[in-house]
Amino acid sequence: MPPISRGFHRRRQPDGDPSRVPPGQYVTGDFPVLSAGPTPHTPLEEWSFTIRGAVEAPVSWSWEEFVALPSETVTTDIHCVTKWSKLDTSWKGVSVDTLLEAVESKAEYLTAWSDGGYSANLALDDVTDGRAWVAYEFGGLPLEPEHGGPARMLIPHLYFWKSAKWVRGLALTLDDEPGFWETYGYHNHGDPWLEQRYQGD
Amino acid sequence: MARAAISGRLTWQLAEVVDVLTETPRVKTIAFDVADWAGHRAGQHVDVRLTADDGYQAERSYSIASAPNGTRLDLTVVRIADGEVSPYLADELKPGDRIELRGPVGGYFVWEPPQGGPLLLVAGGSGIAPLMAMIRLRAAAGSAVDTRLLFSSHGWDDIIYRDELERLNGNGLTVVHTLTSSQPPGWTGYARLVDAEMLAEVGPSPAERPRVYVCGPTPFVEAVAEALVHLGHAPQGIRTERFGPTGG
Numbered sequence: 001m002p003p004i005s006r007g008f009h010r011r012r013q014p015d016g017d018p019s020r021v022p023p024g025q026y027v028t029g030d031f032p033v034l035s036a037g038p039t040p041h042t043p044l045e046e047w048s049f050t051i052r053g054a055v056e057a058p059v060s061w062s063w064e065e066f067v068a069l070p071s072e073t074v075t076t077d078i079h080c081v082t083k084w085s086k087l088d089t090s091w092k093g094v095s096v097d098t099l100l101e102a103v104e105s106k107a108e109y110l111t112a113w114s115d116g117g118y119s120a121n122l123a124l125d126d127v128t129d130g131r132a133w134v135a136y137e138f139g140g141l142p143l144e145p146e147h148g149g150p151a152r153m154l155i156p157h158l159y160f161w162k163s164a165k166w167v168r169g170l171a172l173t174l175d176d177e178p179g180f181w182e183t184y185g186y187h188n189h190g191d192p193w194l195e196q197r198y199q200g201d
Numbered sequence: 202m203a204r205a206a207i208s209g210r211l212t213w214q215l216a217e218v219v220d221v222l223t224e225t226p227r228v229k230t231i232a233f234d235v236a237d238w239a240g241h242r243a244g245q246h247v248d249v250r251l252t253a254d255d256g257y258q259a260e261r262s263y264s265i266a267s268a269p270n271g272t273r274l275d276l277t278v279v280r281i282a283d284g285e286v287s288p289y290l291a292d293e294l295k296p297g298d299r300i301e302l303r304g305p306v307g308g309y310f311v312w313e314p315p316q317g318g319p320l321l322l323v324a325g326g327s328g329i330a331p332l333m334a335m336i337r338l339r340a341a342a343g344s345a346v347d348t349r350l351l352f353s354s355h356g357w358d359d360i361i362y363r364d365e366l367e368r369l370n371g372n373g374l375t376v377v378h379t380l381t382s383s384q385p386p387g388w389t390g391y392a393r394l395v396d397a398e399m400l401a402e403v404g405p406s407p408a409e410r411p412r413v414y415v416c417g418p419t420p421f422v423e424a425v426a427e428a429l430v431h432l433g434h435a436p437q438g439i440r441t442e443r444f445g446p447t448g449g
Contacts, residue, residue, distance in 0.1 A: 002213070002250070002252040002258070002301050003215065003252065003299040003300060003301065004252055004253070004254050005251045005252060005253065005289065005293075005298070005300060006254065007289070007293050008251045008252075008253045008259075008289045008293070009253050009255075009257070010253065010255075010257045010259075010285070011283075011284075011285040024250075024258070024260040026259065026285070032419065032443075033419040033423070033443055034443055035441060035443075036309050036310070036440060036441060037426070037436055037437070037439050037440060037441055038426035038427065038429065038430050038436045038439050038441065039423060039426065039427070040436070082262055083260055083261060083262065116436060117437060146419070146423055180309075181309075183308075184307060184308035184309050185211075185306060185307070185308055197248075198210075198211045198306060199210070199211075200210030200211065201210065201211070
């Protein structure tokens with residue numbers, strides 16, 4: 001039985017449908033920023049997106065080629081491990097399914113890797129079948145650098161640290177290899193509905 | 202890069218309030234005793250959970266402001282007027298009250314004396330909390346590591362830990378304040394937002410390869426980190442921690 005904090009009450013009326021807010025989260029209208037280091041600024045002419053690792057042949061797209069790929073517009077809720085959730089966010093990007101069509105691989109895992117040294121590991125099952133995108137627009141505008149622009153992962157069914165900012169590619173792997181926060185005690189999978197915040201949750 | 206993982210599950214633990222200190226008109230430090238606390242590293246944070254009598258629960262994250270010290274844990278809380286958790290923590294908690302917390306969390310934004318220095322700590326407002334844990338640990342360990350603290354506050358009365366920082370100043374620690382909104386009469390220190398020129402004056406220079414820790418509100422951290430990179434500091438040497446306006 002947790003101790004009752006006398007005089008403590010819910011102050012915020014939940015915005016929108018409470019069934020859309022995972023346990024321990026609260027809804028915010030802002031878009032808070034969290035990252036472990038300085039924001040990288042890679043010029044678009046130097047930007048590329050590469051799929052490498054356990055693939056028969058790596059593949060790479062320039063920025064121009066990337067934004068010419070078939071894109072999708074996605075409206076979805078996002079959930080950050082630091083407790084905020086943001087409902088009905090709107091993104092445009094390329095489905096990971098579309099990207100993976102370009103390679104042959106037997107890998108079951110991948111690591112999204114980013115400018116600045118950030119990375120996040122994912123099971124292939126979590127990023128296929130229309131569940132993950134590489135997004136380059138937010139709210140109809142180019143994605144701002146502090147929110148991960150020019151492009152970031154968008155995997156809305158997992159805590160948002162898995163949606164690596166400043167993503168530059170996917171490294172396919174046969175074994176699951178922990179990414180940045182996963183080696184610092186955060187959960188390997190990160191399902192907000194199971195409150196998988198930290199290792200052992 | 203050495204990476205230490207947390208092992209085992211982080212369970213909710215009972216934390217009993219042992220002291221409440223007024224730091225500034227908007228800021229309190231709440232000292233807890235956590236019977237089974239396994240210790241923490243300077244810079245880590247905890248999750249706090251409050252439960253209302255109707256079963257409603259709210260969780261928030263707070264940096265630990267105290268150096269590792271047995272079962273004692275200090276959290277420094279800014280009262281956010283329309284917040285849900287911070288007004289309760291800052292205004293309602295009294296010695297003897299119990300809440301739940303779990304942690305420590307985070308292993309990147311940390312410093313321990315064997316890592317050495319020099320250190321450049323840049324704080325905006327309550328972003329001082331995790332950096333204060335490092336400064337306190339440094340003092341407790343008798344470390345003489347060259348440490349510069351550049352601390353941005355609105356005004357003189359808003360400086361969190363002001364007296365303690367004054368006491369600790371020296372022995373290799375240099376405390377530099379900038380007061381961005383109002384300055385007391387006769388103030389000769391910085392009176393503007395942190396910029397590249399200020400960071401260059403406070404040092405250490407990029408050539409000394411300092412370990413840099415920046416903590417504060419997002420626009421502050423963005424501006425400081427950008428200025429540091431512009432000055433030639435290696436991005437990999439700059440660790441950032443931010444809190445948004447929604448930390449309530």
